[in-house]
Amino acid sequence: MDSLLAQHLVNWMVLGSIYALVALGFSLLFGVLNVIHFSHGDVSIVAPFVALAVIQILFAGVLPAGAGWALVVALGVAIVVTGLLGILLDWLVIRRFRGAPAMMALVATVALGSVVRELIRMFYPQGSNPKPFPALIRDSVQIGGVQISAFSVLVVLVSVLMVTLLFWIMHRTPIGLRIRAVAEDRDIARLMAINPNRIFAVTFFLASAVGAIGGLFFASHAGVVRFDFGIQLGLIGFSAAVIGGLGSMHGAIIGSLLIAGIDTLVQVTVPDGASYRMVFIFLLVICVLVLKPSGMLGKPVFEKV
Amino acid sequence: MVTASDTAAPILETRDLTISFGGLVAVNGVDLRLARSEVMCIIGPNGAGKSTLFNLISGIYRPTRGQVLFDGQDITGKPVHRIAAIGIARTFQSSRLFNDLTLLDNVLIGMHTRTRSGVLDALLRPGRARAELDAAAERAEAILHGLSPALHARRNTLAGALPQADRRRLEIARALASEPKVIMLDEPSSGMDDRDTDALIGDVRRVMAEKPGLSFLIIEHDMRLVATLPDRVTVIDYGSKIAEGDYADIRVMPRVQEAYLGQRAANA
Amino acid sequence: MSATEELRASARPSPLRSLATVIAVELAAAVLLRLFLLSDDTAVIVALLALMGAGFALLQIRPAIEDAIVAAFGEARLAALLLGGIIVLAYPFFLNGSSYALHLLIIAQLYAVLALALNFQLGSANIPNFATGASYGIGAYTSALLAIHFGISFWLALPVAALVATVFGFLLGFPSMRTKESYLALVTIAFGIVIHQLLNNFSWTGGPNGLVGIPAPILFGHSFARPLEVFGHRLPSQANFYYLSAALVALSILSARRLHDSRVGLAWNALRADELAARCQGINVVWYKMLAFGVDAFLAAFAGTVYAFYVSYISPDNFTFIVSVTIMTMVIVGGMDNTLGVILGAFLLTLLPEKLRIFSDYRLLFVSVVVILFLVLRPQGLFQQRARHYGGK
Numbered sequence: 001m002d003s004l005l006a007q008h009l010v011n012w013m014v015l016g017s018i019y020a021l022v023a024l025g026f027s028l029l030f031g032v033l034n035v036i037h038f039s040h041g042d043v044s045i046v047a048p049f050v051a052l053a054v055i056q057i058l059f060a061g062v063l064p065a066g067a068g069w070a071l072v073v074a075l076g077v078a079i080v081v082t083g084l085l086g087i088l089l090d091w092l093v094i095r096r097f098r099g100a101p102a103m104m105a106l107v108a109t110v111a112l113g114s115v116v117r118e119l120i121r122m123f124y125p126q127g128s129n130p131k132p133f134p135a136l137i138r139d140s141v142q143i144g145g146v147q148i149s150a151f152s153v154l155v156v157l158v159s160v161l162m163v164t165l166l167f168w169i170m171h172r173t174p175i176g177l178r179i180r181a182v183a184e185d186r187d188i189a190r191l192m193a194i195n196p197n198r199i200f201a202v203t204f205f206l207a208s209a210v211g212a213i214g215g216l217f218f219a220s221h222a223g224v225v226r227f228d229f230g231i232q233l234g235l236i237g238f239s240a241a242v243i244g245g246l247g248s249m250h251g252a253i254i255g256s257l258l259i260a261g262i263d264t265l266v267q268v269t270v271p272d273g274a275s276y277r278m279v280f281i282f283l284l285v286i287c288v289l290v291l292k293p294s295g296m297l298g299k300p301v302f303e304k305v
Numbered sequence: 306m307v308t309a310s311d312t313a314a315p316i317l318e319t320r321d322l323t324i325s326f327g328g329l330v331a332v333n334g335v336d337l338r339l340a341r342s343e344v345m346c347i348i349g350p351n352g353a354g355k356s357t358l359f360n361l362i363s364g365i366y367r368p369t370r371g372q373v374l375f376d377g378q379d380i381t382g383k384p385v386h387r388i389a390a391i392g393i394a395r396t397f398q399s400s401r402l403f404n405d406l407t408l409l410d411n412v413l414i415g416m417h418t419r420t421r422s423g424v425l426d427a428l429l430r431p432g433r434a435r436a437e438l439d440a441a442a443e444r445a446e447a448i449l450h451g452l453s454p455a456l457h458a459r460r461n462t463l464a465g466a467l468p469q470a471d472r473r474r475l476e477i478a479r480a481l482a483s484e485p486k487v488i489m490l491d492e493p494s495s496g497m498d499d500r501d502t503d504a505l506i507g508d509v510r511r512v513m514a515e516k517p518g519l520s521f522l523i524i525e526h527d528m529r530l531v532a533t534l535p536d537r538v539t540v541i542d543y544g545s546k547i548a549e550g551d552y553a554d555i556r557v558m559p560r561v562q563e564a565y566l567g568q569r570a571a572n573a
Numbered sequence: 574m575s576a577t578e579e580l581r582a583s584a585r586p587s588p589l590r591s592l593a594t595v596i597a598v599e600l601a602a603a604v605l606l607r608l609f610l611l612s613d614d615t616a617v618i619v620a621l622l623a624l625m626g627a628g629f630a631l632l633q634i635r636p637a638i639e640d641a642i643v644a645a646f647g648e649a650r651l652a653a654l655l656l657g658g659i660i661v662l663a664y665p666f667f668l669n670g671s672s673y674a675l676h677l678l679i680i681a682q683l684y685a686v687l688a689l690a691l692n693f694q695l696g697s698a699n700i701p702n703f704a705t706g707a708s709y710g711i712g713a714y715t716s717a718l719l720a721i722h723f724g725i726s727f728w729l730a731l732p733v734a735a736l737v738a739t740v741f742g743f744l745l746g747f748p749s750m751r752t753k754e755s756y757l758a759l760v761t762i763a764f765g766i767v768i769h770q771l772l773n774n775f776s777w778t779g780g781p782n783g784l785v786g787i788p789a790p791i792l793f794g795h796s797f798a799r800p801l802e803v804f805g806h807r808l809p810s811q812a813n814f815y816y817l818s819a820a821l822v823a824l825s826i827l828s829a830r831r832l833h834d835s836r837v838g839l840a841w842n843a844l845r846a847d848e849l850a851a852r853c854q855g856i857n858v859v860w861y862k863m864l865a866f867g868v869d870a871f872l873a874a875f876a877g878t879v880y881a882f883y884v885s886y887i888s889p890d891n892f893t894f895i896v897s898v899t900i901m902t903m904v905i906v907g908g909m910d911n912t913l914g915v916i917l918g919a920f921l922l923t924l925l926p927e928k929l930r931i932f933s934d935y936r937l938l939f940v941s942v943v944v945i946l947f948l949v950l951r952p953q954g955l956f957q958q959r960a961r962h963y964g965g966k
Contacts, residue, residue: 036755096949102754103701104948107905110898111944118938231894235762242759272774279770282763286748289760293751363853389855403846406839407960414843418855420836424864427835428828434835442963461960483855 006146008268014152016260017159018221021214022237023252024166025207031247032183032203035094035105039113041234043086044211048133048219049124051078079212086208087201113234120227130226133219155217162210163253179203243288245298254296314377316341316520317487322361322371331357333544344521346531349541350564355524356398359489363395364388390418394485396476398492404465408456408475411464412445415482445482452478452508470501487520494527502527509534594645595653603660607667609924610674618928629955661819665812675811677927679883682818683876685919688903689825690872694865695901696910698841701758703897704745704765705873710892711738712874713881714778717787727790727882735874742870746863765894772889783888787881814883821875829912834961841865902944908954917955
């Protein structure tokens, strides 16, 4: 029983980490650009496809034993390409909605997500079929007498590392200072010779690259990736960011852990839980928003008169 | 039953009205008594808490302490739309019109509480709903025309296209449309030049003459307006009332000069 | 008086000219739509699209033309209504008996109803709602269950389903008391997903297989599953549902007009423009928001009921998040708070992907790109909101 409980806890942490990597992007983009980038989930799920393509090109699709470096290269390329994709989408579409009503940007990015999905489906080789995605590590480790897959440890460690890195960038580096300045007041930042467009590009890169890591973990966790995985991943990431409080990075993490907690709990305790998990996740979302209209750590909306 | 004491009772009263945001006390123990038909100006330096006072009275903010009474009834903590419905209308410092609607629609929306038709009337008894709205539109036109024939001529254009002075005028028209007992104007002359301000003073005078029971609460900076319009002036500084009375008396009070009138009084 | 206003005043046509304009516009629209529906040739479809694009470009450059047409319709209102009614009634007779064309028209009309339903919310009051598809589904399932298990007729199931959906609509509107914009948008998304997943999982809704064998409505002994015979003319059975959905569109237009030109429509517009200012005019913003959710759900459930009885088979996948987004797209493309625009948006976005057969695989991609282009290039939609007029002026 103990080891079962531990297994559930590990599962919770893994899901929470993956969701957080995606949710952070939503929150970061909202905080800086004040825009809901609804296609963020679809962008994140592009990463596994890129990684598969790199593996295909390097090894004709079959990873030889001991080619760990190749996997690392593929993942690295996937992360960078996805980050650049974020910049590209901003440049092509999203930047045209700065200052437009929030609904416009929301609908536009919903459509954009569908464009990304369809492009994968139509133009990726056999894009409409599910594609097996390799496990990043197969070993398992003993922690406190409990057998835990090394993949779980990797996911949690990398996520903690990424979150730390993101916080470090935001709070300890000049570029982070500029991002926060633009988030605070775009016009004043411009007066201080900060080019907001460059800051937006950096923000999109960071958000998309971190999301890409989430997408890669998601695919590896599931062992498979399909063009429309981004909808679910995006919805969950968006929900986590919203119930945590849009714009708050801490909130995104807490929201992710909460959703992952419900997710795990339902799958464990409710009979036939796997098919009801989305119901419970989104009931949780509704409940949180009814009780805390701006999320758990969001700034309460104070009406300016 | 109307007795002598009733008519003397204030239409609007605040008792010890206080609000603090975080640690900052924005309005501090303000007692106001606005009589029927009275015109009162509220003056004070920027950030003194004048607009916050308006927001407390209209229910946008909930006071930390104290009460707002309308016609002897406690209205503290009532929702904004209820307070508007019982007869307190207002304008905003940065005028808040319905920019994508016509001037006439703006005034008609001001009549929301004076019309009745709901969704079922509109769907099932369209004749009656239509007749009510048409009658309201006629009154709205009259209000608009009474305030400014020029504005009336533009009644079918969008409010967003109006110049600043006309925006303020339209906001006053919208406020009047609700047939209020108290009308609160938040810096009606801000952004106006001298000519517009004179026109504004004329407008307010005309409204006063046409609606003898109406009381005014006006936040103002323009001293010509403050000197000519009100029956009484209240001075607010750092959230507290520091003086109240005739403009002539107020302007010579050392405390007021210190807080607000300063050099201007010295120059006068 | 500004130059454009003078132009508009001088553009006031004579009664005869108005009548001619109305007849020309309505007949042209009917003929073009027929060409569009019956053509299998992609070149013809593209040519028609180009023609329509040119038409809109012309209106964009010369708004006076649009004003003149609108004025003409205002002048010859009765004639316009009469002719419009005749065209709609006679239309099935001119489709060469094509049941496919009728099917397309039914679906387009149902989407027009859905888009008009959402327009009360999104267009008039600017409240996001990504759950119109869910209300559509609640209506369809309620009426289907009533018919299958209790043998209740279509005509009784229709209002009952609408009431059930309205209750859910108000329930969904409840969080709008406190949440706004993106947060409210997520609440509606979540609601839509919860409904979809529940329909997918409950056994009494048939799970992913849905419900089959919904009986066709019967009116005065005539089953809607049978061909319609009029004056010895035999129309495919789809014609029954064509007339039914056309009546529903007419009802929706009537409701849209009456609500738009009412105190309720004004209140919705007010809270769209400035919520706080609206509250200060005595508008109970919470009530009007919930009302918008309720009206949306009511009309959407009507469409859902007709759909269920038309196809006689429904499954959760007919009522997904994507359906809601499609409806929202129709409103935005057509033009917020403009009845004609919203209907046009619904027709375009239903018929175009069906007709562009060679692109059939690219359908969703095409629609998504169109949406983005529209939002970027013409955010106000095909037609803009029109000003109200009072006292018959």
